[in-house]
Amino acid sequence: MTQMTDAKNNIITKEMEFVAKEENIAVEKIRKWVAKGFVVIPKNIHRNTKPVGIGDNLKTKVNVNLGTSTDCIDIDMEIRKAIISEEYGADAIMDLSTGGELPEIRKQILKNTTLPVGTVPMYEIGIESKNKYGRVIDFDEDIIFNTIERQAKEGVDFMTLHCGITKHTIDTLNNDDRIMGVVSRGGAYITAYIMHHQKENPLYSQFDYLLEMLKEHDVTLSLGDGMRPGCLCDHTDRPQIQELIVLGELVDRCREAGVQVMVEGPGHVPLNNVETNMKIQKTLCKNAPFYVLGPLPTDLAMGYDHITSAIGGALAAYSGANFLCYVTPAEHVRLMNEDDVREGLIASKIAAQVADVAKGNKQAWAKEKEMAIARKNHDWEKQFELSIDSDKPKKMREELPPKEEDACSVCGEYCALLMVEEAGKR
Amino acid sequence: MTQMTDAKNNIITKEMEFVAKEENIAVEKIRKWVAKGFVVIPKNIHRNTKPVGIGDNLKTKVNVNLGTSTDCIDIDMEIRKAIISEEYGADAIMDLSTGGELPEIRKQILKNTTLPVGTVPMYEIGIESKNKYGRVIDFDEDIIFNTIERQAKEGVDFMTLHCGITKHTIDTLNNDDRIMGVVSRGGAYITAYIMHHQKENPLYSQFDYLLEMLKEHDVTLSLGDGMRPGCLCDHTDRPQIQELIVLGELVDRCREAGVQVMVEGPGHVPLNNVETNMKIQKTLCKNAPFYVLGPLPTDLAMGYDHITSAIGGALAAYSGANFLCYVTPAEHVRLMNEDDVREGLIASKIAAQVADVAKGNKQAWAKEKEMAIARKNHDWEKQFELSIDSDKPKKMREELPPKEEDACSVCGEYCALLMVEEAGKR
Numbered sequence: 001m002t003q004m005t006d007a008k009n010n011i012i013t014k015e016m017e018f019v020a021k022e023e024n025i026a027v028e029k030i031r032k033w034v035a036k037g038f039v040v041i042p043k044n045i046h047r048n049t050k051p052v053g054i055g056d057n058l059k060t061k062v063n064v065n066l067g068t069s070t071d072c073i074d075i076d077m078e079i080r081k082a083i084i085s086e087e088y089g090a091d092a093i094m095d096l097s098t099g100g101e102l103p104e105i106r107k108q109i110l111k112n113t114t115l116p117v118g119t120v121p122m123y124e125i126g127i128e129s130k131n132k133y134g135r136v137i138d139f140d141e142d143i144i145f146n147t148i149e150r151q152a153k154e155g156v157d158f159m160t161l162h163c164g165i166t167k168h169t170i171d172t173l174n175n176d177d178r179i180m181g182v183v184s185r186g187g188a189y190i191t192a193y194i195m196h197h198q199k200e201n202p203l204y205s206q207f208d209y210l211l212e213m214l215k216e217h218d219v220t221l222s223l224g225d226g227m228r229p230g231c232l233c234d235h236t237d238r239p240q241i242q243e244l245i246v247l248g249e250l251v252d253r254c255r256e257a258g259v260q261v262m263v264e265g266p267g268h269v270p271l272n273n274v275e276t277n278m279k280i281q282k283t284l285c286k287n288a289p290f291y292v293l294g295p296l297p298t299d300l301a302m303g304y305d306h307i308t309s310a311i312g313g314a315l316a317a318y319s320g321a322n323f324l325c326y327v328t329p330a331e332h333v334r335l336m337n338e339d340d341v342r343e344g345l346i347a348s349k350i351a352a353q354v355a356d357v358a359k360g361n362k363q364a365w366a367k368e369k370e371m372a373i374a375r376k377n378h379d380w381e382k383q384f385e386l387s388i389d390s391d392k393p394k395k396m397r398e399e400l401p402p403k404e405e406d407a408c409s410v411c412g413e414y415c416a417l418l419m420v421e422e423a424g425k426r
Numbered sequence: 427m428t429q430m431t432d433a434k435n436n437i438i439t440k441e442m443e444f445v446a447k448e449e450n451i452a453v454e455k456i457r458k459w460v461a462k463g464f465v466v467i468p469k470n471i472h473r474n475t476k477p478v479g480i481g482d483n484l485k486t487k488v489n490v491n492l493g494t495s496t497d498c499i500d501i502d503m504e505i506r507k508a509i510i511s512e513e514y515g516a517d518a519i520m521d522l523s524t525g526g527e528l529p530e531i532r533k534q535i536l537k538n539t540t541l542p543v544g545t546v547p548m549y550e551i552g553i554e555s556k557n558k559y560g561r562v563i564d565f566d567e568d569i570i571f572n573t574i575e576r577q578a579k580e581g582v583d584f585m586t587l588h589c590g591i592t593k594h595t596i597d598t599l600n601n602d603d604r605i606m607g608v609v610s611r612g613g614a615y616i617t618a619y620i621m622h623h624q625k626e627n628p629l630y631s632q633f634d635y636l637l638e639m640l641k642e643h644d645v646t647l648s649l650g651d652g653m654r655p656g657c658l659c660d661h662t663d664r665p666q667i668q669e670l671i672v673l674g675e676l677v678d679r680c681r682e683a684g685v686q687v688m689v690e691g692p693g694h695v696p697l698n699n700v701e702t703n704m705k706i707q708k709t710l711c712k713n714a715p716f717y718v719l720g721p722l723p724t725d726l727a728m729g730y731d732h733i734t735s736a737i738g739g740a741l742a743a744y745s746g747a748n749f750l751c752y753v754t755p756a757e758h759v760r761l762m763n764e765d766d767v768r769e770g771l772i773a774s775k776i777a778a779q780v781a782d783v784a785k786g787n788k789q790a791w792a793k794e795k796e797m798a799i800a801r802k803n804h805d806w807e808k809q810f811e812l813s814i815d816s817d818k819p820k821k822m823r824e825e826l827p828p829k830e831e832d833a834c835s836v837c838g839e840y841c842a843l844l845m846v847e848e849a850g851k852r
Binding site: 021069070071072098123126137179180181182183184185187188189191192195196230231233234255270271273293297298299300301302303306307308309310311312314315318328329331333335336337346347350351353354355357358359360363365367368369371372374375376384386387388389392396397399400402403411414416417419420421422423 | 495496498524529549552562563605606607608609611613614615617621622629635654656657658659660673674696697698703723724725726727728729730732733734735738740741744755756758759760763772773777778779780783784785786791793794795797798799801803809810812813814815818819823825826828829837840842843845846847848849
C-alpha cells in the first residue's frame, strides 16, 4: 500500500504523524491532503527514509541535485555532497549521476543519507541502451521498465519521468519557434526517441503499467517537464503548456491508482510571469505539489545562478510552488563541486524561508521574531544560531572583530541602536 | 541652475542628452520627466560626473556603499572599492565613512571615480559635534549647514538627509511597539537629538534654507527614511508611513524650489508586502524616484544578505523602485571588504536586470536574446562576454574543462541540446 492508498482508507501512517509534527499541523489534515493528492510524502517501502511532506500549506522544501558526470567521476565526492546536503538542511536529494557505475553510486548515496532520494531513470536507461544497442536513444520497453523496477527495489523514493512528452507535444514544439529547443536531458532522450523511431513515448503509452510498478514500492512519481524552456525568450510557450495539459491528465490517473505524484516546472521565466506559471500548473494539475527548477528570471548571471534562482524560487514558492530544486553557482558552466552544493543549497533555503514568511507560516515568523530580539539584545551567539548558515557569519565577524563588544565593526561606537536606547533612558 | 530648473525652462542639458542616449529614449521625454521630478540626474555643478538618470521608465540603477568605520580605516582599500565598483558596473557610490579624516577620504573617492557620489552628511556632523561639544547629538544649526555646504562645494552629487523625522514622527514611534527601534544611523542621530534636546529637527524646520543651499550646487536630495524598519517584524508600521507622509510633503517643496529629489525606502519587508511598500511611496511622494536599501525579505541569512537583498530588490524594482542600494554579504556582521563589495554589487545588478526584463525593458531583453543564441550555438566566449561578471564563470569552466569542447562538464557527451539537434537532422 502507498501513503496515498492508506490515506484514502483513513489509515494514519507513522510518516503522516511525523510530517504533522514537523509542520505543527493536525495529522488528520495531513491524511486528508495525502488522500487527495495535495501533499506527497516520498518514501519507498524498502527504505527507512526521513518522511518529508511536500505540498500546499506545508513549509517550502528544498532539493539538492548531485551526481557524477562522464567528465568527473568521484564517488567519495558525491557521498560528501550528500552529507553536506543533510548537514545544511536539504529536504531531499536527487542522484543525477551519468558517469561511472550508476548502481554502485546510487547505493552509496542511499546508504549515506536519511533524506528522500530521487533519480531520473532515463539517464541509466540511456546508458544501458548505448551499451546494448549503440546509442542512448535505442532503448526499448524492456530496458525502460527493468531499470525503473530495479531502482524502485533499491529504495529510490521518487523518480522524475518524462511521461508527458508525446507525438502531439512534439508537433506543438515543431510548430513553435523556440530558440533553445529541448534542454531537459531526460526530455531530450524521449524527444529524440520519438523523432527518430517515429514511435510513441513508452512512458506515456504504458502509463498504467508504470503506475502498477511505482505503486508496488510506493515510489512517488515526479512528472518531468521535458518541454521546459531553456532560456528566458522561450518562456511559457505552447510546447511547455501543451505538455502541462498532458501532465494534468496523468495526475488524475495517478490519483485514481493511488500513486503519489508531483509535477515539475520551469526553468527560465521572467519575474512578471512566475506567478502565472505557478497558477496555471495548480489549475491544470488540480493542486498537485509543484516542484520547480529555479526558475531563473535572467540568463545573464553565469556563475551566480544560485542567486538568480533564489530570486525566482522565492517568488515561485510564494505563488504556489512547494518544492524548490536548488541551482548552484556552477549551473550552465560545469559540474558542481562541494562548495557549489553548499552555496546553492543555502540560497535555496533562503528563498524557501522568504516564501514561507510571505505566506504567513507561523514557524517561519517565529524564527524571524527570535532573530529580531537577538539582534536588539546584541546577542551575537543567538544570531549565529538562528542563521540559515551559522558558520559563515561567525567566521566573518572574527575576521574583523569590533572594538566595542556589543557593536559591530560597521558602526563601531556610532551604533544607531545603542544611541537611541541611550537617549531614551534620559 | 539645476537640471530640474533647466528642464522646467525647456532647456535640454548635455546631461539629459547623455541619459537619453544611454536609455535609448527621446531626450524631450527625459527633459519632461526631469522637469516634473519623475527622473533625477544627480550631478553637482562642481564635478564632472558621469550623468546617470534615475526614475520611472529608465533602467534600474544600482548604488554601492563604501567607506571607513572607526574600527577599520584604510583609505587605499576604500579607493580600491571605488574602482571595483566602477569596473563591475555600479551606477553610483555612497561614501559612508565614519572613521579617519573624512574630508580627505571623500576627496580621494571623488577623485577616483566618474560615478555620481553621495554622502550622509550627518556622519560628519556627528563627529564634528563630538569633537566640539563632547557628544554626537550636540550638533547645532551651524555645524549642520556648514558641513552640508562644505560637502556641496566639494562636489558631492547627492546627499541623504533625514528631513522627515519630526517631533510628530517620534510621537508615532513611541506610540507603536517596534522591536528594533531606529536602525538608520543618520536617523538615530536626529532622533536622539530631538528626544534629548526636545527641539525640532533643524533639517525639517530649516528646510527652505537647506533647499537654497542644495539648489546652488545642484545637489540631489535623497530624503532619508530614518524610521525604516530594522527587522521583518517591524515592517510597514505607523512610524515608517508617518515619516513617508512628511517626505511626500517635502518632495512637493523640493520640486517647487527646483531641487532634484528622490526618496529612500526600506529596509526589511516580507516579500508579500514589497509591492505595497513601492506603491504607497509612489502615491504619497507623487512618483518621485524611489531609492531602496534591500529590501531584505528575511533576517535569517546572515553572511548572505546580498542574496536576500537580490530577492527583495528584484521584486522592489519590478514594483516601482528605481534605484537599488546594494547589500553585501557582510551586512549585519562586519565592515565590507573588497570581495564583499564585488559580490554585493553583482547580486544587485542581477536584481536590476531581473526587474528590467520583467518590466519589458528592450535593452534588457536584447541581452537575454543574445545570451540564448550564444548558448544555443555553444559559443562560450560570447556567453562569458554577456555575463554580468565574465571572470567568474570563465574561471569556473577552466577548473573542470569538458572533454567535448562544445559541451559542458555537467552533461558531457549526453548534452540535451546536441542530442535533439542530431535527431532533428535525420
